Amino acid sequence: MEQRRIFEQVFTTESAIAAFVFLVVLCALAYSLIRRRARAGATPSPHAERQRLETVYVVVLVGIAAFLVVYTASANDREHPGGESHAAGRGVEAAHPVTVDVTAFQWCWKFSHPAPGPSRAGEATTTANCRDGRLPTLVVPTGRTVRLKITSQDVIHSLWVPALRYKMDAFPDHTNSFTLKIDKEGKWIGRCAEFCGNRHHSMDFWLKAVSPDEYEEWVQQHQGAAPTPEAST
Structure with missing residues (x-):
């Protein structure tokens, strides 16, 4: 990567x-x-x-x-390339990356994916309670620029994927963002890297990279559905 x-x-x-x-x-x-x-x-x-x-x-x-x-x-x-000059140099795909809204809360995560297409209407959302092995999955397409917009519902958290060296803090009433691009399919564990309370140790999630076609199919399947308390894989 x-x-x-x-x-x-x-x-x-x-x-x-x-x-x-x-x-x-x-x-x-x-x-x-x-x-x-x-x-x-x-x-x-x-x-x-x-x-x-x-x-x-x-x-x-x-x-x-x-x-x-x-x-x-x-x-x-x-x-972390950004700005108009970088986007222009990498084409339309970079100028309009896949966007995922990440919300951290005590003590788990919620991932909201706007539906593909110009309207971007509706969302595919996954969440869980991070207990008994029930972890939410952040699904992203391979070979495409993905922008994560990260915030917190309560206290300071930190999204961290050790194997891929991605890390960004999540603050309440504030949104941080960064871009990532994964070139191969796979699944990696993610964690909260900021102590945030009693169950900080269990605040994990999965980052799963799939092909662009599989990603679009996944979003369409989950669009408009109520967030499931189980992990979506």
Whole structure:
């Protein structure tokens, strides 16, 4: 998946940089300790400052920080493309993504899918109580841009799909959104990543990716039906 690939690329690069900086600092500290120990009794250095060394140190740190900011912002832009220019570059499908309204509540989820077509009338809704293995399923089509609009009915929650590296907070009286695109069919567990009360641990759901034709058929079958207390798969 593109999202996971970008995440792992950024994580690997920034971890490598962090490890390199840590080793440099560790080596400098070890050198200073060994050098001072070998010269026990030496008088303090008469130099109050090391301007060249300090300048190089500051320039290197600023350079690393600037690189991390630009690199992370660029990766974030590739991971969550948005705006008219991005949409125009990817065609009509990206300009009009599949939209799913996600509502988190204590302690489960509700997923509402507007019906396909220009009218977008009616919704296919799935929900559950997240008890006794009854989990709701978020169904999305493969190969298409999907926009999740996430809010909360009560307290702060967080939608998280560990295997695909998707995560977004859900706030009451506010809507967050992000786009995803899954290139193969499959089913992955999702969780709430924000402690939200007694049954936070059971607040799971399924993310299921199906073919576009199967998705449209699924929406039509569930359009206008009352939300089922069971998981829809």
